[in-house]
Amino acid sequence: MNPTVLAVASEIYPLVKTGGLADVAGALPLALTELGLEVKSLMPAYRPVLAKLGDAPVAEVLAIPDLFGGPARLLATRQAGLDLLLLDAPHLFDRPGGPYITETGQDHPDNWARFAALGKAAALVAGGAVEGFQPNILHAHDWQAGLAPVYLAFSGARRVKSLLTIHNLAFQGAFGAEIFPKLGLPRTAWSLEGVEYYGSVGFLKGGLHAADVVTTVSPTYAEEILTKEGGMGLDGLLHGRGDRLVGIVNGIDTEAWNPATDPDLPARFTIDALNQRGLNKRALEAEFGLASDDGPIFCVVSRLTWQKGMDVLAEAVDDIVASGVRLAIFGSGDRMIEGAFLAAHGRHPQRVGVKIGYDEALAHRIQGGADAILIPSRFEPCGLTQLCGLRYGCVPVVSRVGGLADTVINANYAAVISNVATGAIFAPVTAKSLHDAVVRVAELYRQPALWQAMQKRGMATDVSWTASASRYADLYRDLLKEEAS
Numbered sequence: 001m002n003p004t005v006l007a008v009a010s011e012i013y014p015l016v017k018t019g020g021l022a023d024v025a026g027a028l029p030l031a032l033t034e035l036g037l038e039v040k041s042l043m044p045a046y047r048p049v050l051a052k053l054g055d056a057p058v059a060e061v062l063a064i065p066d067l068f069g070g071p072a073r074l075l076a077t078r079q080a081g082l083d084l085l086l087l088d089a090p091h092l093f094d095r096p097g098g099p100y101i102t103e104t105g106q107d108h109p110d111n112w113a114r115f116a117a118l119g120k121a122a123a124l125v126a127g128g129a130v131e132g133f134q135p136n137i138l139h140a141h142d143w144q145a146g147l148a149p150v151y152l153a154f155s156g157a158r159r160v161k162s163l164l165t166i167h168n169l170a171f172q173g174a175f176g177a178e179i180f181p182k183l184g185l186p187r188t189a190w191s192l193e194g195v196e197y198y199g200s201v202g203f204l205k206g207g208l209h210a211a212d213v214v215t216t217v218s219p220t221y222a223e224e225i226l227t228k229e230g231g232m233g234l235d236g237l238l239h240g241r242g243d244r245l246v247g248i249v250n251g252i253d254t255e256a257w258n259p260a261t262d263p264d265l266p267a268r269f270t271i272d273a274l275n276q277r278g279l280n281k282r283a284l285e286a287e288f289g290l291a292s293d294d295g296p297i298f299c300v301v302s303r304l305t306w307q308k309g310m311d312v313l314a315e316a317v318d319d320i321v322a323s324g325v326r327l328a329i330f331g332s333g334d335r336m337i338e339g340a341f342l343a344a345h346g347r348h349p350q351r352v353g354v355k356i357g358y359d360e361a362l363a364h365r366i367q368g369g370a371d372a373i374l375i376p377s378r379f380e381p382c383g384l385t386q387l388c389g390l391r392y393g394c395v396p397v398v399s400r401v402g403g404l405a406d407t408v409i410n411a412n413y414a415a416v417i418s419n420v421a422t423g424a425i426f427a428p429v430t431a432k433s434l435h436d437a438v439v440r441v442a443e444l445y446r447q448p449a450l451w452q453a454m455q456k457r458g459m460a461t462d463v464s465w466t467a468s469a470s471r472y473a474d475l476y477r478d479l480l481k482e483e484a485s
């Protein structure tokens with residue numbers, strides 16, 4: 001049986017994005033479609049999403065008279081090659097602020113209802129509520145879609161198999177027990193096998209139990225979340241899933257991230273015309289106000305948070321500068337960390353360039369001009385920026401965690417002499433070991449033949465979705481076979 005997939009996510013690039021989840025939810029369906037699968041993606045019709053639709057034809061395909069306190073409908077449309085179902089529920093989604101937080105940075109107080117509504121709508125679609133579309137696979141992403149497999153399981157629609165993908169176990173969607181009666185789930189769902197989680201309602205927890213298969217975004221992260229340190233309280237449950245927990249690394253959209261055609265780059269380049277990259281580096285120096293010299297520029301494109309180890313980088317900045325390299329730091333997040341980087345810029349105006357903000361085009365210009373990208377994450381389910389770095393000849397320097405360890409080949413002695421290294425891996429995540437890694441990589445940079453070979457190997461690495469999308473398709477097929485047998 002060919003899989004027909006309903007993908008459910010709270011953010012999808014290019015419609016709305018707060019992080020890597022949106023990239024995956026935007027790119028995986030396209031890769032699956034290339035493999036011949038039918039995929040529709042369900043997401044909330046946030047105010048800016050509706051504003052972005054422009055002239056695209058939109059059809060109402062389902063009316064839901066009361067969905068958590070107001071009327072809702074599903075709108076079918078196409079955007080950026082994606083077949084979309086938008087959950088239009090104005091009382092939940094037509095408001096200012098981001099997908100999860102208000103304009104003043106607080107969680108929307110009714111997030112439980114907003115994302116329960118997403119899960120409920122997904123189960124309705126899986127149950128055949130949209131004429132002409134009967135999925136046999138429901139693929140939910142992260143806690144915001146965590147209740148989709150739960151509603152599905154309790155709806156009795158056993159013909160549809162479900163997967164839940166964990167993009168980040170740190171976000172679990174836990175809410176007070178008082179919301180349970182409002183979820184419309186049977187009483188039996190208030191249990192260890194249901195949504196009950198240490199006396200509260202756990203959206204992710206419920207989904208991890210209810211889904212037929214749980215996946216996460218790299219094999220190493222799939223192992224890490226089985227440990228006490230990495231499991232964030234869910235390791236016991238995940239252990240219980242046995243071989244129903246699978247790690248599949250992410251890819252990136254290699255059309256959007258193509259240095260040969262990238263409209264955002266001052267100079268486009270290829271493996272065979274790598275010297276063109278130098279123009280981007282000069283432009284980057286100018287953009288970040290860095291002194292021009294023949295040493296390397298290490299960059300950051302990241303949420304500036306504890307997860308990403310950005311506080312550790314802030315601690316290491318002075319030593320890194322003392323070793324002769326320059327830094328171009330871009331991102332936003334934790335105010336303290338932003339402040340620490342701005343202060344470092346104050347101390348070393350021409351050695352540390354800092355920009356606070358969010359800008360896709362600038363992310364491309366940085367990856368296309370810097371020599372190396374620093375990713376000192378404390379944990380990293382997969383990571384996408386190291387994949388972009390590989391593709392753009394921006395050598396990744398990463399901590400040995402999660403998907404970072406799975407996608408970069410460390411330039412240790414053996415890897416260097418056998419010509420397989422694509423970057424550098426360090427551990428533990430401390431200022432000292434990060435600094436040591438920077439020094440080690442800067443030494444490699446000073447050996448141009450070796451360095452260029454490493455850049456080229458990175459650029460030749462397959463970071464597309466092709467292989468991973470096939471693995472998801474195989475998983476779907478295996479699940480459907482179980483159903484048939």
Ligand SMILES: Nc1ncnc2c1ncn2[C@@H]1O[C@H](COP(=O)(O)OP(=O)(O)O[C@H]2O[C@H](CO)[C@@H](O)[C@H](O)[C@H]2O)[C@@H](O)[C@H]1O
Pocket residue numbers: 018019020021023024167168217250301302303330331332357358359360363380381382383384385388403
């Ligand atoms: N200031 C800025 N301006 C422009 N673009 C910026 C930016 N800061 C970050 N980005 C972009 O946002 C994305 C972030 O990707 P990450 O893999 O770091 O995801 P994140 O930690 O959000 O998500 C979680 O989900 C993803 C997807 O599964 C996992 O890879 C990851 O490990 C997990 O933590 C990248 O596309 C990056 O280029």
